[in-house]
Amino acid sequence: MGSTIIEKIIARSTGREVVTPNERVWVDVDLAVVRDFGGPNVILEYEKDFGDQKVHDPDKIAITFDLHVPAKDEKVAQNQKICRDFAMKQGIKNLFDVGSGIGQHVLLENGLVNAGDVIVGTDSHMNLLGCANSFSSGVGTTDIVATWAQGKLWFKVPRTIKISLEGNLEKPTSAKDVILHILKNVGCEGALYRSVEICGPTLENMSLSERITLTSMVTEMSGKAAFTPPHRKVMDFLERRTKKEQDAIFPDEDAQYVEEFDFEVGNLEPQIACPDSPDNVKPVSEVEGTPIDEVFIGSCTNGRYEDLYEAAQILKKNKVADGVRLIVLPSTAEVARAALDNGLYQIFFEAGAVVPNPSCGLCTTGHHGILARGEVLVSTSNRNFPGKVGKGGKVYLASPATAAASSIKGKITSPGGL
Amino acid sequence: MKGKAWVIGDNIDTDQIYPGKYLPLTDIKEMAKHALEGIEGLEDFSQRVEKGDFVVAGKNFGCGSSREHAAVCLREAGVAMVMAESFARIYYRNTVNIGYPVLECEEITKKVNDGDILEVDPESGIIKNERTGETIQALPLSGLEREISDAGGLLQYIKKNTE
Ligand code: SF4
Numbered sequence: 193m194g195s196t197i198i199e200k201i202i203a204r205s206t207g208r209e210v211v212t213p214n215e216r217v218w219v220d221v222d223l224a225v226v227r228d229f230g231g232p233n234v235i236l237e238y239e240k241d242f243g244d245q246k247v248h249d250p251d252k253i254a255i256t257f258d259l260h261v262p263a264k265d266e267k268v269a270q271n272q273k274i275c276r277d278f279a280m281k282q283g284i285k286n287l288f289d290v291g292s293g294i295g296q297h298v299l300l301e302n303g304l305v306n307a308g309d310v311i312v313g314t315d316s317h318m319n320l321l322g323c324a325n326s327f328s329s330g331v332g333t334t335d336i337v338a339t340w341a342q343g344k345l346w347f348k349v350p351r352t353i354k355i356s357l358e359g360n361l362e363k364p365t366s367a368k369d370v371i372l373h374i375l376k377n378v379g380c381e382g383a384l385y386r387s388v389e390i391c392g393p394t395l396e397n398m399s400l401s402e403r404i405t406l407t408s409m410v411t412e413m414s415g416k417a418a419f420t421p422p423h424r425k426v427m428d429f430l431e432r433r434t435k436k437e438q439d440a441i442f443p444d445e446d447a448q449y450v451e452e453f454d455f456e457v458g459n460l461e462p463q464i465a466c467p468d469s470p471d472n473v474k475p476v477s478e479v480e481g482t483p484i485d486e487v488f489i490g491s492c493t494n495g496r497y498e499d500l501y502e503a504a505q506i507l508k509k510n511k512v513a514d515g516v517r518l519i520v521l522p523s524t525a526e527v528a529r530a531a532l533d534n535g536l537y538q539i540f541f542e543a544g545a546v547v548p549n550p551s552c553g554l555c556t557t558g559h560h561g562i563l564a565r566g567e568v569l570v571s572t573s574n575r576n577f578p579g580k581v582g583k584g585g586k587v588y589l590a591s592p593a594t595a596a597a598s599s600i601k602g603k604i605t606s607p608g609g610l
Numbered sequence: 611m612k613g614k615a616w617v618i619g620d621n622i623d624t625d626q627i628y629p630g631k632y633l634p635l636t637d638i639k640e641m642a643k644h645a646l647e648g649i650e651g652l653e654d655f656s657q658r659v660e661k662g663d664f665v666v667a668g669k670n671f672g673c674g675s676s677r678e679h680a681a682v683c684l685r686e687a688g689v690a691m692v693m694a695e696s697f698a699r700i701y702y703r704n705t706v707n708i709g710y711p712v713l714e715c716e717e718i719t720k721k722v723n724d725g726d727i728l729e730v731d732p733e734s735g736i737i738k739n740e741r742t743g744e745t746i747q748a749l750p751l752s753g754l755e756r757e758i759s760d761a762g763g764l765l766q767y768i769k770k771n772t773e
Contacts, residue, residue, distance in 0.1 A: 216753050216754035216755070229633075230676070230677075233636075233678075236636070241765050241769075314676055315676065316674075316675060316676055316700065330676050330700055331676065331700060331703060332676050332677075332678045332700055332703055332704040332707060333676075333678045333704075334678060334704065334707035334708060334763065334764050334765060335703060335707060335764070337764075337765060338707075338764045338765060338768055341765075341768065342768050342772065346754055346758070346764075348755075380621070380670070380673075381621075381669060381670045381673075381696070384670065384696060384698070384699065385699055414670065414673065414698060414699065416699055577623060577625070577674065579625060
């Protein structure tokens with residue numbers, strides 16, 4: 193009997209030939225990550241339990257600042273200082289301070305992610321690193337403390353769901369529309385305790401950035417891990433960034449899946465998740481005309497250069513509608529730099545957008561653009577649970593193209609007609 | 611264990627269990643005062659709950675963020691155990707890791723009403739409902755999760771096993 197991707201990665205990191213679903217195992221962790229929010233709890237807990245004891249391996253730790261950056265108040269400033277002091281004391285080199293951008297993307301760009309790695313972090317969207325063929329998962333404070341102390345963490349080997357996509361995407365339909373369509377069918381609890389492999393001919397032409405969009409939203413299906421199959425393009429990217437040869441991990445032909453879904457996405461129209469759940473998905477055309485107050489283009493799901501470029505093509509020579517705020521947020525400093533060099537900032541500013549520093553922005557009621565009661569937001573992010581962007585606000589989730597088109601019209605608008 | 615059941619619904623997320631605005635709190639006694647405060651009608655739960663009571667929830671309890679406060683605050687508020695039809699993955703890990711295990715039990719919200727008195731044996735997973743006389747079998751913790759939880763949590767477990 194063959195193995196799925198996650199079974200192979202777990203087997204490798206436990207030094208075994210094979211593992212079977214539901215087995216409990218101790219896994220060697222390649223990278224344990226905290227962020228400015230949550231990180232201070234981990235550090236205080238570590239020092240309470242282990243005092244000045246050296247961490248197991250400082251090179252297998254990363255600290256990313258992405259939520260309240262630069263510090264928005266005194267408490268946050270203090271928390272960030274706890275992180276910096278700890279990194280200094282413990283010799284942790286991988287601290288990505290204010291201005292670097294969203295953690296997972298920064299790790300990818302800085303060569304800290306390899307095919308086959310096991311990565312854990314205090315962020316529920318760690319999953320997205322499965323786009324790079326790594327088993328990456330969100331965990332709690334105690335998990336990270338334990339990993340920093342001993343380099344290992346316990347896992348139950350999950351079963352795997354396979355999602356196959358067929359058909360070529362026709363613009364303006366994008367990877368975001370595809371993952372929203374999948375969510376509608378699989379549901380918010382559909383992948384609970386499961387690993388998810390998204391594969392099929394449609395993936396063949398997808399860039400790393402599109403793969404990130406797909407894997408990031410497996411979190412909204414409650415998945416433990418997400419994977420897109422390793423592709424030459426992705427492996428080349430990893431080799432350039434890590435300066436190491438990559439050993440891609442494929443599922444076996446006869447791997448066992450607990451559930452399989454097939455989707456034909458060739459003639460899928462743009463999709464939108466309506467309040468208050470990411471699986472409450474409809475074609476954009478069904479809610480077209482809904483008045484909006486704000487538009488957000490960014491986040492770990494849609495904050496790559498390609499996403500900003502897509503939005504810029506629609507915003508070019510247009511203006512954001514009166515009474516609507518548009519916030520465009522590059523995911524990392526590298527993305528911001530590319531957007532600047534290629535003239536996208538000019539387009540955004542001329543359209544009347546606000547472009548803050550790379551970060552998670554308003555996601556998780558962080559920074560830059562929280563809603564007032566009763567306001568409506570079209571967001572390219574990944575969650576729209578009640579209160580996610582401010583109490584009493586309503587959030588629709590859509591692609592960068594739908595978001596950009598809606599900002600110009602001041603109401604939900606399908607990008608097709610523009 | 612014997613206590614009163616507080617029955618709540620499906621998809622109770624970490625913001626309802628422990629609202630995000632209290633995340634900067636570090637004193638667990640303070641944290642306990644806000645347990646379940648985000649659920650409509652249970653804003654004063656921490657004052658009404660009695661030591662040894664149970665929380666009985668539907669599907670996907672603890673979804674949302676990875677915050678461990680959401681497990682810690684219920685223990686500190688006096689809740690003896692949380693039973694749910696299913697738990698969000700990170701929430702489940704967190705309860706094992708802090709030695710405050712939960713019980714997973716299919717359709718429990720159909721078999722238990724708010725205010726029922728339950729007798730629970732966490733070892734076997736057997737739950738008796740005094741009102742109906744019914745015995746309900748939950749999935750007890752086993753294997754490694756049980757060992758970690760019995761040690762008092764993950765950090766105690768690894769300390770014990772590295773000595
Ligand atoms: S953008 Fe939002 S969902 Fe993504 S990592 Fe940041 S806070 Fe989490």
